[in-house]
Amino acid sequence: MSRRYLHVDPTLCVGHRLCAEMLPELVTVDDFGYPIISPEPVPRHLGRLVRRTVGACPALALSLDGTPGRRASRDELRPGTTSG
Numbered sequence: 279m280s281r282r283y284l285h286v287d288p289t290l291c292v293g294h295r296l297c298a299e300m301l302p303e304l305v306t307v308d309d310f311g312y313p314i315i316s317p318e319p320v321p322r323h324l325g326r327l328v329r330r331t332v333g334a335c336p337a338l339a340l341s342l343d344g345t346p347g348r349r350a351s352r353d354e355l356r357p358g359t360t361s362g
């Protein structure tokens with residue numbers, strides 16, 4: 279079975295933290311309330327909950343696919359900030 283990774287599109291996310299409340303095992307929030315997604319593959323036992331969380335995002339900002347994740351947050355989109 280292939281590994282699956284959770285992703286957030288920071289251009290769509292509105293930062294109301296629903297995903298972090300539903301899935302604290304893989305999602306934390308930054309100082310502004312925007313999600314920080316674990317870059318690790320989704321553990322098999324969390325698969326159903328992850329799919330429910332993706333489906334519950336009202337902004338359709340979450341996705342699940344086979345591409346390895348990386349840490350990302352709204353910080354990366356702010357002018358004058360760097361991600362490195």
Ligand code: SF4
Nearest residue numbers: 291292294295297335
């Ligand atoms: S549920 Fe969706 S819109 Fe809300 S914080 Fe999570 S990714 Fe952003």
